[in-house]
Amino acid sequence: MSTQLDVLSPTVTLRSGSSFLFSFFFLPREKREAIFTLYSFCRLTDDIVDAPAPLEEKVHRLSRWEQELKRSFNRSVSNSFSTIRQIAERFHIPLDYFLELINGMRMDLFQLKYRTFDELKLYCYRVASTVGLMCIQIFGYRDPVIREYAKNLGIALQLTNIIRDVGSDARMGRIYIPSEDLETFGVNEQDLLAQRYSPQFFPLMEYQARRAHRFYQLAEENLPASERRNMMVSEIMKNVYFHLLQTIQEKHYRVLDQVVRVSTPAKLGITLKTVLNNVWR
Structure with missing residues (x-):
């Protein structure tokens, strides 16, 4: 230690x-x-x-x-x-x-599996939203609604991580997608563990992506214009991860046998665009 x-x-x-x-x-x-x-x-x-x-x-x-x-x-x-x-x-x-x-x-x-989204949401809050809440204290802010921004953004980022890492997590025996969702869409846990793309896998992942989109939207709704400059760093994070989510969607959720990443040039481009938007907005 x-x-x-x-x-x-x-x-x-x-x-x-x-x-x-x-x-x-x-x-x-x-x-x-x-x-x-x-x-x-x-x-x-x-x-x-x-x-x-x-x-x-x-x-x-x-x-x-x-x-x-x-x-x-x-x-x-x-x-x-x-x-x-x-x-x-x-x-x-x-x-x-x-x-x-x-x-x-x-x-x-x-806990290697999650029965409901409420269980998963608690996990996301603990491992990601808490980090966001700590970060905004360092960034500085005036409007307390920023705490809701940090909570929702943390969940959005962690859900994006979960979507990206479905395959690698399954290889470690971890399944973060809620069991209730697997049952709703008719996806067998063994398909994930064996990295098999069943026909039901793709609508399941689209549902996970839509859920992540909702939390990105909630974060955006809780970011006042007066705080955008203070939150510029977290906005860079948000935009990079949102781009990652979009890329995963464009690749039709081929996440069981590969890890989708955002290239360094793309990150730099997103960073520049975010900085300009937050400085001149």
């Missing part, structure tokens, strides 16, 4: 190759470094869950990680989480956001 704590720094984010990395450079230095450190925390938390270790060991590591975080916030110990605590204090980020994120990661240890 000490090894992981010692590397809690912006360099972890740089090494992780985050899809969002390039957008952070539009932030002032203090905010950029805070975001990098926040993302390194998220990355390291995720690494505990995804590590090639026995379940019992990962459960123990995640609990230790959580306890060290709490102790740092309570100022009962000085450790590598002190940097996170200082960022949280500087930008008024509640400890609960961090704990909810950890709870979301813990769900990945114990």
Whole structure:
């Protein structure tokens, strides 16, 4: 555990190759470094869950990680989480956001399938919306409706991830598409696990995409014009991921045997367009 704590720094984010990395450079230095450190925390938390270790060991590591975080916030110990605590204090980020994120990661240890969308939505909130809520504290905002923007955008991004990763997740035994949806469209779990494109698979995925579109729309509806410049970085993220979703749709949801990605030139083009729209709008 000490090894992981010692590397809690912006360099972890740089090494992780985050899809969002390039957008952070539009932030002032203090905010950029805070975001990098926040993302390194998220990355390291995720690494505990995804590590090639026995379940019992990962459960123990995640609990230790959580306890060290709490102790740092309570100022009962000085450790590598002190940097996170200082960022949280500087930008008024509640400890609960961090704990909810950890709870979301813990769900990945114990829950490989989701019965309903309500269950999946809770997972998306914990692993993605919480990150958005932390980020907007660093970006800065005046209108409290931005919190709804962050919640809905986080869910939209995570649903897009789930659609993109249906095949790779299935290979790890994870099925995030709700069982109720599989039953409605007549898709067998074994088809996903075996990477078979049944005729019913495509309308199922179109339904998942429409759901993601709704959350992108909800995010847009909760972004006042007065906050667009403050949210420019998150708008870059949104537009890149929305483009990813559109690309998956254009490729007719061939996600069981390949991972659809957004090219670097496309990301740069989306970034430039987003910056111009948010500066001159």
